[in-house]
Amino acid sequence: MAKQLIRTELIFKEDIDYAALLRHVMKMGKDKFIEEMIESGLRGRGGAGFPTGLKWKIVKDDPNPVKYIVCNADEGEPGTFKDKEILDKACEKVIWGMVLAAYITGAKEGFIYLRAEYKYLATKIRIAIDRMENNSRNLGIHFKLSLFFGAGAYICGEETALLESMAGHRGEPTNKPPYPVNVGYLEKPTVVNNVETFVNTMIIAEIGAEEYKKLGTHASHGSKLFSVSGDCSKEGIFELEMGMTVQQFVDEFGDGDTKAVQVGGASGFCVPRKEFKNTIIGFEGVPTGGSMKVFNSSRSMYNILENYLIFFEDESCGQCTPCRVGTQQLLHGIRAVKRKEKPKTYLDELLRLAYTMKYASKCGLGRSVGNAFRSIIENFREEIVY
Numbered sequence: 098m099a100k101q102l103i104r105t106e107l108i109f110k111e112d113i114d115y116a117a118l119l120r121h122v123m124k125m126g127k128d129k130f131i132e133e134m135i136e137s138g139l140r141g142r143g144g145a146g147f148p149t150g151l152k153w154k155i156v157k158d159d160p161n162p163v164k165y166i167v168c169n170a171d172e173g174e175p176g177t178f179k180d181k182e183i184l185d186k187a188c189e190k191v192i193w194g195m196v197l198a199a200y201i202t203g204a205k206e207g208f209i210y211l212r213a214e215y216k217y218l219a220t221k222i223r224i225a226i227d228r229m230e231n232n233s234r235n236l237g238i239h240f241k242l243s244l245f246f247g248a249g250a251y252i253c254g255e256e257t258a259l260l261e262s263m264a265g266h267r268g269e270p271t272n273k274p275p276y277p278v279n280v281g282y283l284e285k286p287t288v289v290n291n292v293e294t295f296v297n298t299m300i301i302a303e304i305g306a307e308e309y310k311k312l313g314t315h316a317s318h319g320s321k322l323f324s325v326s327g328d329c330s331k332e333g334i335f336e337l338e339m340g341m342t343v344q345q346f347v348d349e350f351g352d353g354d355t356k357a358v359q360v361g362g363a364s365g366f367c368v369p370r371k372e373f374k375n376t377i378i379g380f381e382g383v384p385t386g387g388s389m390k391v392f393n394s395s396r397s398m399y400n401i402l403e404n405y406l407i408f409f410e411d412e413s414c415g416q417c418t419p420c421r422v423g424t425q426q427l428l429h430g431i432r433a434v435k436r437k438e439k440p441k442t443y444l445d446e447l448l449r450l451a452y453t454m455k456y457a458s459k460c461g462l463g464r465s466v467g468n469a470f471r472s473i474i475e476n477f478r479e480e481i482v483y
């Protein structure tokens with residue numbers, strides 16, 4: 098069931114004694130805290146929504162003595178700009194979330210994979226790392242944390258491509274399985290979590306699973322940072338409880354003439370006005386890593402779709418045929434229909450191609466191109482073929 102739109106203020110709350118919080122978890126014990134995380138229902142905030150407690154448990158239970166913790170701060174999804182804000186305003190909380198992960202899993206080393214465009218945050222992060230390393234040593238936790246700079250490729254936000262690039266290889270996704278929790282950085286068990294996910298683990302350490310679960314819905318617990326942009330009455334970053342409908346979101350952020358909301362960035366879904374009331378923002382409806390782009394009736398949905406396809410064609414790593422060729426064909430295809438070189442019915446062939454890409458592509462990039470494609474073609478066909 099949908100929730101009301103409710104603002105929360107947990108993520109940027111910084112007046113916390115992190116060392117005391119760690120001591121509290123240490124007293125509780127690793128297994129009990131993992132149970133607490135699983136009970137909280139926390140799912141990763143980077144987009145895919147894998148249960149965080151389970152991820153940590155798998156790495157914790159792995160007998161390999163060498164393990165790593167990686168914070169994914171690549172933030173490449175178009176329309177998402179919340180991780181840089183977290184690192185700017187609540188850097189210590191992210192870092193202590195990583196210490197918590199290190200303590201639970203037994204990892205001794207970690208990395209923040211920061212997109213190159215966020216280099217201006219590096220000094221601040223390094224100062225916070227130095228402070229953390231001193232304080233955590235006093236707790237008996239020896240965790241070495243470093244910064245690693247991405248080079249601006251969208252695909253390097255995908256966890257296996259990210260780990261490949263960290264190891265000095267081409268930033269290309271590898272087959273899954275094996276998953277990074279078993280075979281990750283330098284082939285060791287590795288926790289890869291989004292910036293906001295680490296913050297949420299500290300929130301759970303602070304308020305407990307019971308309180309945390311009261312926020313959000315059955316499938317989408319907690320609150321979330323939304324990056325709001327486009328034709329809206331207010332834009333920026335807002336922390337909201339999970340589980341509101343798109344209608345509630347539009348009532349708060351729209352400009353009174355909203356015709357569509359792209360939930361989850363270019364790889365997400367385009368929700369048309371007729372679906373606003375029935376669509377929940379969350380894992381039970383349309384999931385989002387945070388990107389919310391609002392479009393009013395002055396916008397051409399053809400231009401929006403063409404823009405997304407140019408992005409995907411550019412960012413496809415080219416490793417597998419369905420994605421490398423599929424992204425090109427979808428882009429050329431809608432242009433050909435627009436120029437009337439292909440009949441309107443060609444769009445149905447392109448829809449079938451998008452469907453094939455979903456099942457035949459090697460990684461999440463190629464698999465998600467069809468989300469925006471299908472939802473825009475199906476709901477705004479008249480804007481593509483007029």
Ligand SMILES: Cc1cc2nc3c(=O)[nH]c(=O)nc-3n(C[C@H](O)[C@H](O)[C@H](O)COP(=O)(O)O)c2cc1C
Nearest residue numbers: 141142143169172173254255256290291294461462
């Ligand atoms: C093309 C692509 C780009 C991605 N970019 C990011 C990103 O910038 N940040 C992120 O946290 N996850 C990104 N992901 C998801 C990661 O692969 C991974 O699921 C995530 O970092 C796991 O963390 P979480 O469980 O805390 O969400 C991306 C996935 C794909 C397929």
Ligand code: SF4
Nearest residue numbers: 415416417420460463
């Ligand atoms: S789906 Fe696309 S981005 Fe992913 S491996 Fe294949 S070509 Fe590369």
